[in-house]
Amino acid sequence: MAKKIMWDPGHGGSDPGAAANGLQEEHLTLKIVNYAVEYLKAHYTDFEQRVTRGHEQTLTLTNRDDEADSWGANVFVSVHINAGGGSGFESYIHNNSGASTVALQNAVHNEVLAAMRRFGSTIDRGKKRADFFVLRETNMDAILTENLFIDSNDANHLKTEAFLKAVGEAHARGVAIFLGLPSKQVSQPAPLSQPQGIGNLKVLENTVIRDRPVYLGNITGQVKTGDQYIVHDYQTGWFNIGGWVYKNHVQFIPHDDVKISK
Template structure:
């Protein structure tokens, strides 16, 4: 039996920051949530391959995001966003048109939506429909999630916490698993849980302007048996 193919789409990126407010940029938050979601899925479930439409801060057009999922013949597409416009809480969208897989798309979205609301405690703004390109142009069931309002102080304060971004990601992983019936790995619980339980800390071993200097430091650390990686960010 072939693996389930899940595409996760971090909204915006590159020269398109998405919504901005309270010192936050949508493109940064969506990428973190998407990467954490992928990590949780691989850690907790069997038989799933996860692909991201972008894995770093680059621009990808809406049509290319959908085309990417279509080329993979993906089983499901989930686009992650942060809202703006003065509201509060969580809402989700599916394509509003008429199509053969709509009832299945609705059923999958309902499970994901309810799980995210239950686990994040976001205010529930409801299950909605829209004519978004990534929902219209994808050939598989597709959903778009709006995870809080970047211009709402309470939501923004929540989104400023990496632990809360992990909480949103874990809720996405749990919701997708429930919706699709993924098999959990035996005796696995998520490491670095987003809320409660054991707390983990990351040690930064240097910041560099030139990537080659960062790569040199990684090699030095790995030579000493210290696992390390490069995390890109903009000051």
């Protein structure tokens, strides 16, 4: 059965969350979640995902976990931005969480921290536990991430779209790793066939290669029975395979769209 993932962008609407440095937590969390959703869609299969709120939508805390519970989500991920003048990344699971939720925390925490560190040194504030409402009231494995501080120098990263994207994608990878989601087979378009030359030939009996398409041409080499060559040109009975060989000694297999006069 498809795994169900509920994404929860912290705050929103009449509850903007923390604000500083021209940034609002509700907007950052929604961006991170949207990047996570897009990344999962693009790279994995066998899952369904929902988001607790849209843009400028207000949810009470109770609203947040209700849908996840009634839908039967397997994983609940609540994304937040920290405030209070510190620095770094931390994640939370509930005080009473068991081994499964610890595994979720390990997967997401490690992916997100690694992604942040590609943008510069990032303090690991740790894999923590707390009695947060959304962690307590959700019936499934649930994690809450605090992605840097909105009111410290961390804000420089939070102003960078590439950073938010990387953090969102890391959340998605962490969840995918935890759930063991199969990777999507990325379908490569078949390369446009660009056959070389006008066809191929197979040597039927040993013969010589001449420098011109006539019997008077100088012999420059020889070909052996069974050898195969790409044919670049044809002139009145002679095939050019680099030098010229006479048609009686070879079998010519033209490319589909090539016609030659015998």
